[in-house]
Amino acid sequence: MSETVSKPVVGIIGTGAIGGFYGVMLARAGFDVHFLLRSEFSAVAERGLQVNSAVHGPLTLDPANAYCVAEDMPRCDWLLVGTKTTSNAGLAPAIIQAAKPDAKVLLLQNGLDVEDNLRPLLPDSLHLLGGLCLICVNRDGPGQITHQALGAVNVGYHSGPVIDEAARMAIVEEGAGLFRAAGIDSQAMANLHQARWQKLVWNIPYNGLSVLLGAGTAALMADADSRTSIQALMAEVVQGAKACGYEIAPGYAEYLFSMTEKMPDYWPSMYHDFLHKRPLELEAIYARPLAAAKAAGCELPRIEALYRHLGFIDRRNT
Amino acid sequence: MSETVSKPVVGIIGTGAIGGFYGVMLARAGFDVHFLLRSEFSAVAERGLQVNSAVHGPLTLDPANAYCVAEDMPRCDWLLVGTKTTSNAGLAPAIIQAAKPDAKVLLLQNGLDVEDNLRPLLPDSLHLLGGLCLICVNRDGPGQITHQALGAVNVGYHSGPVIDEAARMAIVEEGAGLFRAAGIDSQAMANLHQARWQKLVWNIPYNGLSVLLGAGTAALMADADSRTSIQALMAEVVQGAKACGYEIAPGYAEYLFSMTEKMPDYWPSMYHDFLHKRPLELEAIYARPLAAAKAAGCELPRIEALYRHLGFIDRRNT
Numbered sequence: 001m002s003e004t005v006s007k008p009v010v011g012i013i014g015t016g017a018i019g020g021f022y023g024v025m026l027a028r029a030g031f032d033v034h035f036l037l038r039s040e041f042s043a044v045a046e047r048g049l050q051v052n053s054a055v056h057g058p059l060t061l062d063p064a065n066a067y068c069v070a071e072d073m074p075r076c077d078w079l080l081v082g083t084k085t086t087s088n089a090g091l092a093p094a095i096i097q098a099a100k101p102d103a104k105v106l107l108l109q110n111g112l113d114v115e116d117n118l119r120p121l122l123p124d125s126l127h128l129l130g131g132l133c134l135i136c137v138n139r140d141g142p143g144q145i146t147h148q149a150l151g152a153v154n155v156g157y158h159s160g161p162v163i164d165e166a167a168r169m170a171i172v173e174e175g176a177g178l179f180r181a182a183g184i185d186s187q188a189m190a191n192l193h194q195a196r197w198q199k200l201v202w203n204i205p206y207n208g209l210s211v212l213l214g215a216g217t218a219a220l221m222a223d224a225d226s227r228t229s230i231q232a233l234m235a236e237v238v239q240g241a242k243a244c245g246y247e248i249a250p251g252y253a254e255y256l257f258s259m260t261e262k263m264p265d266y267w268p269s270m271y272h273d274f275l276h277k278r279p280l281e282l283e284a285i286y287a288r289p290l291a292a293a294k295a296a297g298c299e300l301p302r303i304e305a306l307y308r309h310l311g312f313i314d315r316r317n318t
Numbered sequence: 319m320s321e322t323v324s325k326p327v328v329g330i331i332g333t334g335a336i337g338g339f340y341g342v343m344l345a346r347a348g349f350d351v352h353f354l355l356r357s358e359f360s361a362v363a364e365r366g367l368q369v370n371s372a373v374h375g376p377l378t379l380d381p382a383n384a385y386c387v388a389e390d391m392p393r394c395d396w397l398l399v400g401t402k403t404t405s406n407a408g409l410a411p412a413i414i415q416a417a418k419p420d421a422k423v424l425l426l427q428n429g430l431d432v433e434d435n436l437r438p439l440l441p442d443s444l445h446l447l448g449g450l451c452l453i454c455v456n457r458d459g460p461g462q463i464t465h466q467a468l469g470a471v472n473v474g475y476h477s478g479p480v481i482d483e484a485a486r487m488a489i490v491e492e493g494a495g496l497f498r499a500a501g502i503d504s505q506a507m508a509n510l511h512q513a514r515w516q517k518l519v520w521n522i523p524y525n526g527l528s529v530l531l532g533a534g535t536a537a538l539m540a541d542a543d544s545r546t547s548i549q550a551l552m553a554e555v556v557q558g559a560k561a562c563g564y565e566i567a568p569g570y571a572e573y574l575f576s577m578t579e580k581m582p583d584y585w586p587s588m589y590h591d592f593l594h595k596r597p598l599e600l601e602a603i604y605a606r607p608l609a610a611a612k613a614a615g616c617e618l619p620r621i622e623a624l625y626r627h628l629g630f631i632d633r634r635n636t
Contacts, residue, residue, distance in 0.1 A: 212530065213630050225629035232623065301619040305550065311543035312531050 007031060008178070011076035011098045013091060015044065015066075017139040017269070018108050019082030021147055022179070024051050024061045029182035034065040034073050036094060041068035043142030052140075053147035054264070056183075064143075070097035078178065079105045080131075084273070085114045085284040092121035099126055106131050106155065106175055110203045111284025112196050112292060115158040127160035127171055130192045132199040136266040148264045152185040154199070156192030197241035198248055202256045203285050205233035207270035208306045211280065211313060218265035229302075231257065236300040240289055243298035280314045282307060325349060326496070329394035329416045331409060333362065333384075335457040335587070336426050337400030339465055340502070342369050342379045347500035352383040352391050354412060359386035361460035370458075371465035372582070374501075382461075388415035396496065397423045398449075402591070403432045403602040410439035417444055424449050424473065424493055428521045429602020430514050430610060433476040445478035445489055448510045450517040454584040466582045470503035472517070474510030515559035516566055520574045521603050523551035525588035526624045529598065529631060536583035547620075549575065554618040558607055561616035598632045600625060 008031065012023040015035045027033040037044055048062025067073045076098050083091060088107070095105055095118075104127040107114055115128050122128065136148035155175040157168040172188040179186035189195040209220055209229060220226045234253040241248050260266075273280050286307035293300050326349065330341040333353045345351040355362055366380025385391050394416050401409060406425070413423055413436075422445040425432055433446050440446065454466035473493040475486040490506040497504035507513040527538055527547060538544045552571040559566050578584075591598050604625035611618050 212627060215630070215634075219634075220630075223630050223633060225626040225633070229623060229626040229630075232619075232626075301550075302623045305547060305620045305623050308543040308547040308550075309531060312533070312538075312541050312547075315541060315543070316533075316537075 008077035009074055009100075010034070010178070011073055011079045012036065013079055013081045013094060013098070014083030015040065015049070015143075016082055017137045017145050018133055018135070019080060020049055020139070020143070020145045021051055021053075021135070021137050021151075022080060022082070022108065022133075022153070022182075022184070024049050024059055024064075024145075025056075025182040025184060026178065027061050027064070028059060031178070031182070032074075034067060034076065034098075036067050036070055036073060036098065038068065040142035041066055047143060049143045049145070051145045051147055054149060055147060055151065070094040073098045075100045075103075077103055078175070079103055081105065081107045081109070083109075084278070085109050085111055085281050086279050088114060089117040089121060092118060095126075096122065101125050102161070103127070104129055104171060104175060107158075108133055108153070109284070110196075110199055110207075111281060112193075112200065112288040114284045119159055125161055127162065128158040129155055129172065129175055130158050130196065131155045131175070132195050134199070134202070136263060138267070138269075138272065148266060150263070152187070153179050154187045154189050154195045155179075156189040156195045158192050191246070193244070194241075194246045197237070197244070197246045197289070198252065200241075200285065200289055201234050201237045201248060201253050202260070203268070204237050204289070204303055204306075205230040206260065207268045207281075207285060208233075208310055210268045210271040211274045212306065212309055216265045216267040216271075217260050217263055221261050232302050233306065236303050237289070240293035240298055240300050240303070243296040244292050245296075274313070274317060277317055279318050280310060282310055282314060286310065326395035327392055327418075328352070328496070329391055329397045330354065331397055331399045331412060331416070332401030333358065333367070333461075334400055335455045335463050336451055336453070337398060338367055338457070338461070338463045339369055339453070339455050339469075340398060340400070340426065340451075340471070340497070340500075342367050342377055342382075342463075343374075343500040343502060344496065345379050345382070346377060349496070349500070350392075352385060352394065352416075354385050354388055354391060354416065356386065358460035359384055365461060367461045367463070369463045369465055372467060373465060373469065388412040391416045393418045393421075395421055396493070397421055399423065399425045399427070401427075402596070403427050403429050403599050404597050406432060407435040407439060410436060413444075414440065419443050420479070421445070422447055422489060422493060425476075426451055426471070427602070428514075428517055428525075429599060430511075430518065430606040432514075432602045437477055443479055445480065446476040447473055447490065447493055448476050448514065449473045449493070450513050452517070452520070454581060456585070456587075456590065466584060468581070470505070471497050472505045472507050472513045473497075474507040474513045476510050509564070511562070512559075512564045515555070515562070515564045515607070516570065518559075518603065518607055519552050519555045519566060519571050520578070521586070522555050522607070522621055522624075523548040524578065525586045525599075525603060526551075526628055528586045528589040529592045530624065530627055534583045534585040534589070535578050535581055539579050550620050551624065554621050555607070558611035558614075558616055558618050558621070561614040562610050563614075592631070592635060595635055597636050598628060600628055600632060604628065
């Protein structure tokens with residue numbers, strides 16, 4: 001372990017906007033980063049990765065260590081997974097292939113319980129963690145990423161060979177430390193469920209409404225009716241979290257609301273999925289939180305209505 | 319009165335799909351019907367009115383008694399108003415001009431309290447009634463109407479010189495009798511509010527979802543998620559009506575739901591308003607029922623969410 005604590009080998013599984021941005025930031029901070037790609041492999045192998053960041057300026061990683069099959073990658077200490085939650089189970093073979101026996105696998109994904117489909121497919125020796133990214137980032141083309149604002153990552157432990165709370169937190173701290181070493185704000189969360197519910201306070205209103213109303217954050221924050229919708233949806237997420245035993249700090253929803261007001265116009269990833277006729281992440285972001293709240297005796301009618309609207313749209317779109 | 323009871327003079331204010339269809343049906347039944355039009359006057363004066371009805375076959379009224387100003391119309395016993403609720407107040411001068419002193423003004427419009435903007439602008443001697451049309455009808459062009467299915471009109475008394483309940487019901491029966499004489503199913507309703515709430519059980523889900531999801535009834539009835547949405551919205555209307563003191567008969571929502579399943583694919587008028595960038599009837603169909611329910615201590619979260627979504631869409635569209 002001692003050598004990897006200082007400079008762990010990092011693998012990025014799925015080099016889209018999230019995987020690409022954090023991978024480039026880590027590589028520029030001196031970490032040994034390796035990128036697994038599919039359709040974009042040849043473009044990135046030829047031209048590397050470019051991040052056009054409004055915060056950090058233009059960042060280029062060229063050459064990038066790009067791979068089209070996991071078999072060619074070095075064994076990694078940390079694997080960052082930035083793909084869609086809809087493909088998690090299918091990633092198990094690549095993750096297992098690229099992981100050292102005691103590697104940490106960090107799912108940088110939104111939604112609840114996104115680890116549950118993947119966990120049974122991984123060896124028990126692998127640590128599984130979740131990371132919630134508060135960031136405005138989009139993929140413009142193969143290896144081309146635009147970073148508009150923010151970047152913080154909240155990390156929590158999901159499951160793995162370590163049971164002891166303190167030992168788990170040490171691993172979570174190590175993960176947060178990776179990001180901080182790359183100049184990225186990162187917090188170690190004692191409870192991953194808490195972190196996931198907290199992030200849903202943003203994703204549930206903005207992801208869904210961007211698709212339903214065909215609007216970015218600027219338009220949504222400029223209209224009295226959509227502002228009311230957002231606040232009502234946020235309040236329901238807080239209520240659902242509470243029913244499930246996770247108290248969201250008072251004022252947190254208001255903080256996200258006014259933070260979004262100050263953000264540049266941002267079109268959430270769900271809108272881009274809709275636009276490119278990819279399946280929407282409705283299971284992770286809507287169905288599971290609704291089911292968890294319902295199991296705790298809590299109805300969330302506005303979220304449920306939004307979920308049904310999105311279900312209709314998604315089915316027609318794909 | 320005796321002469322007008324047998325063959326009253328009928329004026330149609332706003333000869334769109336609704337006014338045109340019922341006007342043609344009444345004229346063909348032998349009533350003396352006069353049509354007030356604006357932009358479509360010359361087309362109808364030249365070529366009359368054509369109703370392409372899937373129920374009654376092709377119906378032509380040529381010549382139609384068409385007018386472009388109310389001053390040219392004969393004084394009418396009954397005035398049927400088929401315009402948008404958004405323009406009610408502006409119609410008062412034309413209605414007063416075309417009405418006999420004791421005329422009955424029947425608003426063939428959906429929504430709650432749509433008479434309230436108009437009533438103070440009318441002389442006390444005029445009877446004001448409301449009519450709820452369960453019909454699939456659309457305007458295809460000037461004087462061109464497609465009638466797909468159904469047609470029943472439920473009539474109720476709003477306000478006027480008659481206070482006595484029995485005398486009011488006699489006028490309502492007279493109105494229902496007009497439609498029945500033209501082969502149209504029509505029911506005299508003892509309570510107009512009850513009739514309006516009852517009709518909202520259909521309009522609140524289908525009108526709004528057609529705009530929000532860009533879908534006609536066939537698509538909405540074919541998808542599990544939109545079916546769930548419709549049923550949940552219907553249940554909230556029933557709940558709101560109950561809170562306001564109007565009990566919707568058990569099974570009525572289910573009846574409308576399965577009736578819609580058997581209908582041909584229908585795109586509600588709100589969708590056509592959206593398509594042609596006309597203001598949506600959100601006040602009559604959503605805001606007033608929500609306010610009435612809220613005043614009675616009843617929250618309708620799904621309807622409120624839908625209303626907010628439509629408010630955003632409407633503001634961007636017009």
